[in-house]
Amino acid sequence: MFIRMIPEIGHFALVIAMLMAAVQGVMPLAGAALRRPLWMAYARPMVAGQFLFVAIAYLCLTASYLLDDFSVANVANNSNSMLPWYYKFSAVWGNHEGSVLLWSLMLAGWSYMAARFSRELPRDMVARVVGVLGLVAVGFLAFVLVTSNPFERLLPNMPSDGADLNPLLQDIGLILHPPMLYMGYVGFSVVFAFAIAALLGGRLDAAWTRWARPWTNLAWAFLTVGIALGSWWAYYELGWGGWWFWDPVENASLLPWLTGTALMHSLAVTEKRGSFKSWTVLLAIFTFSLSLLGTFLVRSGVLTSVHAFANDPSRGFFILILLGITVGLSLLIFALRAPRVSQRTGFNWLSRDALLLINNILLVIMTVTVLMGTVYPLLLDALDLGKISVGPPYFNALFVPLTVIMCVFMGLGPTARWKQTDPRMLAKRLWLAGVAALVIAAIMPFVIGGEWNAWVALGLVAAMWIVLPTLRDLYDKTRHAESFGAGLRKLSLAYWGMQLGHLGMAVTIIGVAVVSNFEIERNVRMSPGDSVEVAGYTFTMNELTSRRGPNYIADGAEIEVRRGDSRRSFTMTPEKRVYIARGMPMSQVALRPGLFRDLYVAMGEDLGDNSWAMRVQYKPFVRWLWLGALLMAIGGVLAVIDRRYRRLATARDPEGKTRESAVREATA
Known part of the structure; x- marks a missing residue:
């Protein structure tokens, strides 16, 4: 009897979770606005309860798959009695309803972790962060219950066996890729919540960036691994040997990755120099909004792809409304509160500040390029203005030159100084790296492919221009130490994370250039x-x-x-x-x-x-593509686990500010 009731238990748990999310979204925000400590105290218990009940619902759906309960429509449409148990386990998220439930579970999990590891933050800040996450959770749980109920029954006409999981999804790639990708997507909701909380609290200072940076790095690392796993999965599973085809669903994951990369660097500048405050908040809003846009593209039925599950217009309309409310309210709050921010710092055109700003602008231009190429054909089709296809030639023609230009500034950035850099000093430190990069790029195409290729040479010079200045910066930071080993030990994990991230980008560029031209x-x-x-x-x-x-x-x-x-x-x-x-x-x-x-x-x-x-x-x-992504993700994680970096987020003086020495140490 209990086994037969499992789907009803899961459905009831989702209803309770939504009610708790509503309380989580309303009471703490109202308490912070009205200075009611008791109302703010609802934040942590409600987020823990919501996480618990969403987890119960998810376990109930998983049990229905493992027990072959074909009275549940979701199980009957996406599983089969002959399906191996591990594919039944992953089939839970191999469909629209289950994947949205997984999204909701991860959102609840991220919210719980944000509340759990923010005990050193001011109470009103925690209340606002958890409240914003609660409102986002209400939207997604309502989406599940209203349009995408995974526990819908087929009684009394229950099939004797299931339709089976799409063979394309019967692979370890399905087990690994979607959860990692969703962890990245949903992780940016925490950064978004911090940005909105900072706006509501009127404290766009360095403090909120210190609190938000670990969550940004972690979400970005998950998204990087998720994209790499998707590329690897497409490479070996689809049978055509491709690793990236500029498919709209692929682009949907790339968009928040690009703005998330810009956000990481912008947060560093805001924390270190107090610059880019408004820009950083906008990037946080846009990154999470692009995560929601990716959800709309995949779940709305406007795309036909192995990644795209939904074909019900009502679902797409629901997500479009959710996206519009999120973006509209966020930008309204920004417009009303951001003018309070005063920009007190300046910098020279040749400085680390300026170089990071230029790279941020390039990343945003790249985002707009991909966004237009992805959405424009859909808009024309929706407006009955004709059908066009935007493929690799468009994206490569615009994306490749922008990437090369970005690499130029990536090479300059680590060796430049904050606020102002002497051009002669920069030239003295980097001229040898530039010459070496050109020489390597001229020779290596012959070694790798037996012939000279201009595109391979361009990729190699861009990659070497990232790597060699990094080595020069490492030399400069260790040359005055008692020994080379002692100098290395003095460098923080956050520093190693930055350098590993840049090295990963260089490795990926080499892989792209070589395999695209010499395969x-x-x-x-x-x-x-x-x-x-x-x-x-x-x-x-x-x-x-x-x-x-x-x-x-x-x-x-x-x-x-x-x-x-x-x-x-x-x-x-x-x-x-x-x-x-x-x-x-x-x-x-x-x-x-x-x-x-x-x-x-x-x-x-x-x-x-x-x-x-x-x-x-x-x-x-070709393996260098995914090796580079792995190095980038490890770099993001290293910055999170750096002890001094974590002390920076918790060690506060009576005014809520960290010690300036700790700031210099963690952001050096």
């Missing part, structure tokens, strides 16, 4: 005994195989691969699967990964006469 692809017809040579490797089909998986039937090929005249060889086994429940074919690629190259084999169509269409690819440096 080799052959589409061939192969039968047992046939061979094809690609990039010095000989691929020989030894035999065709067939097997049955837990919920699919697979035709496969055994491919022996040998490099040149070497006696050593290895075997690759691509497959073509047909999933039984849906009758949907899928290519399971064979990969031979390496630090400097990937070998990639995918089966196409059965051509008859024991022959198959095969795609064989050689992809140099």
Whole structure:
């Protein structure tokens, strides 16, 4: 009897969670405005209760999947009795209703953590932050209950088995990619809440930026890993070897990442110098708004993609209203409160302040470029003004030059000083790095690809211009220490985080430049005994195989691969699967990964006469794309776990300000 009631328990828990979120959103904000300590005290208990009941609802939906309860429409439409248990677990968020519930769970979790780790903050600030997060939670929980109920029943016409999970989603990529991406999306809600709380409290000083920076870095790190996992998943799962196609759903995740990157740097300047106060608040608002826009694009049905689950216009209209209210009210509060902010600091055109501002502007221009290319075709279609397709040529033509220009300023930034920098000093410190970058870029295309390529050279010079000034800055900071090791130990984790983030960007740029210009692809017809040579490797089909998986039937090929005249060889086994429940074919690629190259084999169509269409690819440096993203994410996490950085956010004098020495130490 209890098992049959699990969906009803989950639905009831969601209703309770929404009521608690409403109290969380109203009482603390009213208490902060009216200076009522008792009302402000509702913040932490309500956010803990909301988190608890959303978690109960999520566990109930998970239990329904694991128990094959096909009386629940969500389970019947997205699972199957033959589906392995781990895919049943991930199928919870492999659909529209479940993914929005996961979003709500993560929002409740981030809100609880923000309340839990802010005990050193002023009570009114905590009340406003938690209150804003409560109002956001009300919007999403209402969205779940009104338009996207994951516990809707099919009784009494309950199917005997489920329709199965989309085969594209039956992969470890689904287990890892969406949760990481959502953690990044939702994490920016905390930064947004801090910005609105600071506006409402009229204290746009360095204090709120110190409180918001750890949450920004952590959300940005999650989003970086989420985007990288999505790229990796598309690379090996879709069977075409691509890692980024400027798909609108891909762009939806890139947009908040770009403004989030700008926000991280702007927060650093506001904290260190007291500059960019209004700009920082706007970036916080826009970053979370773009996260909501991404949700609208994926959940509204305006896009057709494996990532896009919803096709109900009412859902899209609901999210559009939520997005409009969030952006409209935020900008209204900003317009009313921001004029109080006074800008007391100035800086020279050649300073770290100016360089960070220029890079911020470039990141925003890149955001607008991607946004226009993504939304403009949708607007034309919605207004019946025709259909156009905006693809890679548009994005590459605008995005690549902007990235190169940004790299120029990234190289200058770490060695420049705050407020003002002597041009002669900067030239003296960086001329050798510039020459070395040009020399490396001129030589390495021959080493990597055997021929000179201008685009590869451009990518390499941009990457080296980031790396070499970083090494020079590291040398300057350690040369006066007793020993090199002692100098390294004196550097803070926040400093290492910054340098690792920049190094990760350089590694990613190298990967993009090399694989985009030196990859080799052959589409061939192969039968047992046939061979094809690609990039010095000989691929020989030894035999065709067939097997049955837990919920699919697979035709496969055994491919022996040998490099040149070497006696050593290895075997690759691509497959073509047909999933039984849906009758949907899928290519399971064979990969031979390496630090400097990937070998990639995918089966196409059965051509008859024991022959198959095969795609064989050689992809140099493709792993550097995801290695760079991992380095960037680790850099973001290092800044969060730096002890001195965390003391900066909690050690306050009676006026609520941190010690100036700690500021210099953590932001050096």
